[in-house]
Each structure stands twice: as C-alpha cells, then as structure tokens.
Amino acid sequence: MKNYKVITITHKDTNIRELGDFLLPETNLKFGSGRNTEKSNPLELKLRSIMKEFNIAEMQYLSTCNRLCYFFVSNKNLDHTFIKDFFEYTLSHLSSDKISNAIKLARVYEGKNAINHIFEVVSSINSLVVGEREILKQYKDSYYACREMNLTGDALRIVYKKAVTTAKETFLQTDINKKPVSIVSLAIKELISNNVSKQSKILLIGAGQTNLLVSKFLLKHNFKNISVYNRTIENAEKIARKFKDGSFHSLDDLKSYSGNFDILISCINTNNAIIDKGFVLESRPTESSQKILIDLGVPQNIDNKCGALSNVKLIDIEYLKKLAVENICFREKEVKKAKTIILKSVEDFYKLYKERQIELAMSSLPDSIKDLRLKAIEEVFGKEVKKLDPYNRELIEKITGYMEKKYIGIPMRIAKEKLLDQLETE
Known part of the structure; x- marks a missing residue:
C-alpha cells in the first residue's frame, strides 16, 4: 500500500486566486461531460507525459476551485527532489518564483496517509465549506474522466469504490452536511420559515450569479409570480422566463414602480441603497399582512430603516452570515465523528488491499x-x-x-x- 501517493495544494495552503495558477493549463476537459470526441485531448496528453516522466503506473487528477490533487501509484519516494522535479515539469509555463512557491506549499501523503487523505477529501471534512456534497461529485467525475483516458487501473479502482462508500457512510451517520451554510440557502430557509404563500408577488432585483441561484430555489419551492429587474435586461429575461408569471424589466423601471409586492430580494452592485422607506411604504402586500425584504447585496441594497417599519421583516446579509458561522461551527463539531468513520474505513481498506494482492498474485x-x-x-x-x-x-x-x-x-x-x-x- 506504500505505493499510493498524493501531492496536493488546497485552500488551506494559499488563496483561491494563487491556487488557480497551479492548475494545469491543459485542464479544458469538463469532468463529467464524457470523453472528448477527438482521439486525445490536451489534458490527457499532459497527464500521460507526467506519468511517463515520473514512472507513474496510475493517476487521478482532481482540480476544483479550492483544490489541486494528484493521486497516483508509484514506487518513487516523494522526497524534496521528486516534488521539485514534479512541479518544475508540470508548471513549466510559470515563473521560477511561482514554481518555488508551489513546491513550498505542497502537501505530500504516502501509503495509509494517502488513503486517509483521499477519504477525508471525499467525505468533505477538508472542504472549504465542511460538509458540502459537491466534492463527492467532483471526485467521481474526476475518476471517471481519468478512467476513460485509461490513466487509472485496479489500484485506484478499489480506492474509488471504498472512498465513495466511506463518504456516503459519513453523510449518513453524522450531521456534517446538516444545516445550510451558504448565504442563499439560508436566505431561502428564512423566507420559507415565514409561511409565505406560493402566490406571493416577488420582486427580484439583480440577475447575477447570486440571484440566478435564488431563482432556482424559488422554482424548487413553486413560486410563480416573479418580476426581475436588472441593468442588463437580457439577463433579467433569462430568469423571468423560467416562471409561469414571470416578467422582466430594466433596473431604471424600478424607480417608477407603483405596484404591490410581498417579497423583495435584492443583490445588485450599487454604491448606495436602492430600496428605501418610501419605496416600501408606497406598496401594500398582496398575499399577506407582512412584507419580507432580503438584502444579499454588498454594499447593502436596502436601507436599514426599512426594517423598523411595521409589518416589514428585513433579512440582511450580516444576519445570514451570523447564521452561516453558527452552522459551520455545528458542522465542524461533527468532524470528530467523521474522522472515526474514516479511520475505520482506512483499516478496512488495508485488509481489502491485502486480499486483492493475494487475488492478483x-x-x-x-x-x-x-x-x-x-x-x-x-x-x-x-x-x-x-x-x-x-x-x-x-x-x-x-x-x-x-x-x-x-x-x-x-x-x-x-x-x-x-x-x-x-x-x-x-
């Protein structure tokens, strides 16, 4: 089992922007989308050249927005010379200073420690947001893509099967993925907790990535009456057309808005608050006696004084951040339970690995x-x-x-x- 190796750089070692520099520039294959129609793709050629250069038998390459991970099988010792040669070869397009920094930041795991690390990664206790399930999908997509490129074999196959099983056991037997920690998830949870009608009139201000995600949650919860306001009206239209009673408007149209609304959700880039007391007072709710204002903007989009109005509930990003911190702390307490499950899985894998060696022999x-x-x-x-x-x-x-x-x-x-x-x- 000593031939299992991991070389990794993560969000724990550097900032996300610098981490992006260390990803292979050939990473143009979208994991999970299937193999390219071309005979080979740049990523496959690059990974094959790495394997040949360093006498690597099998390799899985995992790259996300907060993680770079080479998981491979080799009889080479991962000493400083190997790591130096490895990054000088894989990052030859970067300056010597950046390559030196990558060498300094890299974490190295071998044997049982490598297996333990992979299990921890896939079980999401090493994630930027502890307990998020996306890493399991990313690991699976990465494995299948590398398998289709014939970069993996029996050694990584048995790790993959056990890693996925371990992650599922961790999510099932602990509360590590309970309680939402994303700002949007928390905002929608707060909204739903107020028992709002699915017929509520909703004003959605902004059509960027945040409100695009908000719209997906609103669809999931069967809201239908949505009016989207945005500077780029084409983006507002894309969101509005998802809803049965959706409409789209220019952000300038908001100034002359004189209709009613029950819920207002805003996330748009602005220097000053665009929703004030006057705007709120001019409207009366259509489906309830209370208006709900959700401010996801930075800087704030909604004047704090709106929250002092009668029958108005203001949910701002600072409140949601506080909830997120509380939930993250809750999840991190579950890490100890998760590690116990993972340690047992590593020992189980060790037995499985030994049995597999007998079968192969x-x-x-x-x-x-x-x-x-x-x-x-x-x-x-x-x-x-x-x-x-x-x-x-x-x-x-x-x-x-x-x-x-x-x-x-x-x-x-x-x-x-x-x-x-x-x-x-x-």
Whole structure:
C-alpha cells in the first residue's frame, strides 16, 4: 500500500486566486461531460507525459476551485527532489518564483496517509465549506474522466469504490452536511420559515450569479409570480422566463414602480441603497399582512430603516452570515465523528488491499491448474485414457474438472486466512 501517493495544494495552503495558477493549463476537459470526441485531448496528453516522466503506473487528477490533487501509484519516494522535479515539469509555463512557491506549499501523503487523505477529501471534512456534497461529485467525475483516458487501473479502482462508500457512510451517520451554510440557502430557509404563500408577488432585483441561484430555489419551492429587474435586461429575461408569471424589466423601471409586492430580494452592485422607506411604504402586500425584504447585496441594497417599519421583516446579509458561522461551527463539531468513520474505513481498506494482492498474485493459478489437468489427461495418461470407453472417459473428465475447481479455491482460502490472522496480531 506504500505505493499510493498524493501531492496536493488546497485552500488551506494559499488563496483561491494563487491556487488557480497551479492548475494545469491543459485542464479544458469538463469532468463529467464524457470523453472528448477527438482521439486525445490536451489534458490527457499532459497527464500521460507526467506519468511517463515520473514512472507513474496510475493517476487521478482532481482540480476544483479550492483544490489541486494528484493521486497516483508509484514506487518513487516523494522526497524534496521528486516534488521539485514534479512541479518544475508540470508548471513549466510559470515563473521560477511561482514554481518555488508551489513546491513550498505542497502537501505530500504516502501509503495509509494517502488513503486517509483521499477519504477525508471525499467525505468533505477538508472542504472549504465542511460538509458540502459537491466534492463527492467532483471526485467521481474526476475518476471517471481519468478512467476513460485509461490513466487509472485496479489500484485506484478499489480506492474509488471504498472512498465513495466511506463518504456516503459519513453523510449518513453524522450531521456534517446538516444545516445550510451558504448565504442563499439560508436566505431561502428564512423566507420559507415565514409561511409565505406560493402566490406571493416577488420582486427580484439583480440577475447575477447570486440571484440566478435564488431563482432556482424559488422554482424548487413553486413560486410563480416573479418580476426581475436588472441593468442588463437580457439577463433579467433569462430568469423571468423560467416562471409561469414571470416578467422582466430594466433596473431604471424600478424607480417608477407603483405596484404591490410581498417579497423583495435584492443583490445588485450599487454604491448606495436602492430600496428605501418610501419605496416600501408606497406598496401594500398582496398575499399577506407582512412584507419580507432580503438584502444579499454588498454594499447593502436596502436601507436599514426599512426594517423598523411595521409589518416589514428585513433579512440582511450580516444576519445570514451570523447564521452561516453558527452552522459551520455545528458542522465542524461533527468532524470528530467523521474522522472515526474514516479511520475505520482506512483499516478496512488495508485488509481489502491485502486480499486483492493475494487475488492478483494467484490470478494465474486457475490457468496453471487447468493446463496441468489437460496435460495429465492428454499426455501423461493419454494412452490409458484413450483405452477407456466413452462413459469412463467422461467420468474422468468430470472428476478432474471438479478437482480443478476445488484446488483453485483451497490455496486462496488458506492465504486469506493467514492474512487475517496476521492482521489481527499487528
């Protein structure tokens, strides 16, 4: 198991922007989208060249917005010389200063420690947001992509199966992924907790990535009556058309808005608050006696004084950040439970790995026994067998065939029993 290796740089080691510099520039294959139609793609060629250069038997390359990870099988020791040569080769397009920094920042794991690290990564206890499930999908997509490029083999296959099982057990047996920690998720949870009607009139101000995500949650919860305001009206239209009663408008139209609304969600780039007391007071709610204002903007989009109005509830980003911190702390308390599950999985994998080595070592045994049986019947005792009548010849075939199958299982079983005895005494 000592040949399992990990070289990684993560959000724990540097900022996200610098981490992006260390990703392979050939990373143009979108993991999970299937293999390119071309015979080879730049990423595949690059990874193959790395494997050839450093005598690597199998490799999985995992790159996300907050993680770079090379997981591979090699008999090389990951000493400073290896790491230096590795990054000078993989990052040859960067300046010497950046390469030196990558060498300094890299974390290295070998053997059981490498397996433990992979299990921790996939179980999301090493994620930027502890407990987020996206890393499991990213790991699976990465593995399948590398497998399709024929970069992985049996050694990484058995790790993959156990890693996915471990992650699922961690999510099932702990609360590590409970309680939302993203600002948008928390905002929608707060909204739903107020028992708002699905017929509520909603004003959505801004059509960037945040409100695009907000719109997905609103769709999921079956809201239909949405008016989207944005500087770029085409982006407002893209969101509005998802809803049965959606409409889209220019941000300038908001100044002359005189209709009613129940819920207002704003996230737009502005120097000053665009929603004040006057705007809120001019409207009366259509479906409830309370208006809900959700401010996801930085700087704030909604004047704090709006929250002091009667029958108005203001949910701002500072309040949501406080909830996020509380939930993150809750999740981090679950990490201890998760690590216990992972440690057991590593020990289970060690046994599995040893058994697999026995299976591979004895993989030629069935053919050898079969050849021996045929040689006995056709050569060693060939003359005698030919003198037998058809019934007895068939009987000999059946007896030796039965013994062949049984003989194959005996040494395998004995070897596994000896292995288990040895592991129990360690």
